[in-house]
Amino acid sequence: MRRPTLEAVAARAGVSRATASRVVNGQTTVAPHIRDAVQRAIDELGYVPNSAARSLVTQRTDSVALVVSEPGTRVFSEDPLFSTAIRSASMELEAINKQVVLMLASSPKSHARVERYISGGHVDGVMLLSMHGADPLPSALSRLRVPVVSYGRPAVPVDIPFVDNDNVGGAEAGVRHLVEAGRRRIATIAGPQDMIAGQDRLTGYRNILRDSDRRSIVAVGDFTRESGAVAMRQLLGDDPGLDAVFVANDLMAVGALQSLRQAGRRVPDDVAVVGFDDIEAAKYTEPPLTTLRHPVTEQAAAMVRLLLNLFEGGPTDPIILPTELVVRESA
Amino acid sequence: MRRPTLEAVAARAGVSRATASRVVNGQTTVAPHIRDAVQRAIDELGYVPNSAARSLVTQRTDSVALVVSEPGTRVFSEDPLFSTAIRSASMELEAINKQVVLMLASSPKSHARVERYISGGHVDGVMLLSMHGADPLPSALSRLRVPVVSYGRPAVPVDIPFVDNDNVGGAEAGVRHLVEAGRRRIATIAGPQDMIAGQDRLTGYRNILRDSDRRSIVAVGDFTRESGAVAMRQLLGDDPGLDAVFVANDLMAVGALQSLRQAGRRVPDDVAVVGFDDIEAAKYTEPPLTTLRHPVTEQAAAMVRLLLNLFEGGPTDPIILPTELVVRESA
């Protein structure tokens, strides 16, 4: 016994398949008593439209892919930002009745799989979470003539609408906070320079230091906790007299705090620390972390709006959202 | 200009649609030179099969739903276990060429959406991550006559194959460790009692205490960090002389450590702490957390295997995986 078809519904209601279809799709050109009869047949049979058949004729699937182009471990276990972005985007899309197909594109092999899937017509559009400059996926997808929006400015100049937060402005605000607190030797733990966020946040740091006539002291991490700890030790070795550090993300800041503690530095008394992202854990560090919050949820919403505009021909200008300095105890 | 169809490929290669289809699907009953001609046509046109049309006739979709039935915030931002499970399951499924459709079912409204989607034939099977006993989704889905497997034993007795870790045994091992270290007053911060993991871990705790002739001291949390902190304060108020606490998950253990620090207790000197789950953060607490590791990745793999068996008629007995005590400095 298979699932009931529209044909069965129509037969039971004593109408044609076309009329049954009209009722299913909520068209108004059906007389009330007929509509009721069809509806009753639908309920009795437990009819649910076959999506494959429908999208075969409509050429729509009502689902969009959320492609996460990062090494898998990084995405989930480490950086909570990805998780939040995924969750927010999912909820936004579900609100407009689009289904989310999550795809992890961590290896070249899976890249090929993603491309095949996307071009197979499984989805109406793509939301791309890709952070690395060298990632070939943005340009590959944009070639596929499928609507694509990106979370984060694509590193290669490719014509994809995107949503990003104001990394430069945020970093400037964070470092300015340190300057205004009277800190003299402000170091930074920068993010990886093959990522836009890493580049831009370093740019913001440099902008303020230049303007305030301080020397820049830079160590580079890769946005992981561990790399933050390593970079902090290195900075302390290079310049034991530093009294502040701007860390390009909270995860590295957590590692930095650890190294500072081990080195016997008090935070913020000896060294002030400012992070970036305002992840959940930032509230629970010792001391709680001063950081820059960016509205991940709003970004996801903006991305969905962008994608919708792509479908329907609305404006698709990039959207840059501001960050907000959250002052806690570490600076 | 639309995407090329099989028809176009066939025409270009000078064969029939049927033969082109045979080549696409890798059948061997095609003469080599014909196969080459078709393959060339495919490459030249950039042909990709239309999935809707294919699954309309095959009645398969080659994708499975990963339904996460928890309040959204909890799932991602808080508990890294969900993330790991999702990632692992995704990778396992992708390895066998099944696509993952991630669905968050946080509200009754989204439950309805999920059910509609599942019964709409979008997916071949369902992997269910549901932890709460009161969740109506397991039974609802099992009624849909769709292959379903569950991560974690369903609380209601419903005939769904599942994978779980040995919560009772793990808790026993954790508490036994405390007993063997000579701890006398061993408290527990239990998980929510409407969750199987919460119940079973409390059972394990009670088993050992009973056998070792100690009094049980119980506070109940809800698996969040905050609730762990609150419960720890409460326990210290109830029994200031306690010298150990078994916490039903690491997230709560992190909160408990915080409360212990604030109360001036040294860990493990004054109070030993054992957690459960071995999340990433357990390595970075002060001091690092002794905890019970369960192999989330293997669990996900087992779940995929179970689902495959459901498709193909293999064994579908529940799979219970053992936990492993990871001794760090907190106990």
Add this chain to the structure above:
DNA sequence: GATGGTTGAGAGAGCGCTCTCTCACGAGAT
């Protein structure tokens, strides 16, 4: 009473694919 317009419902094509059935062809057996 003939004409025109409006509304509601059916007929039927066709979306792109798979798969069974059929058939042509050539090799080997009789």
Add this chain to the structure above:
DNA sequence: ATCTCGTGAGAGAGCGCTCTCTCAACCATC
């Protein structure tokens, strides 16, 4: 030379749905 059989390829039905086109029925208008 005839028959059987295996092999490779085509014809065509049909998966379940949407949507255009057509048409019947009804009312209003002249």
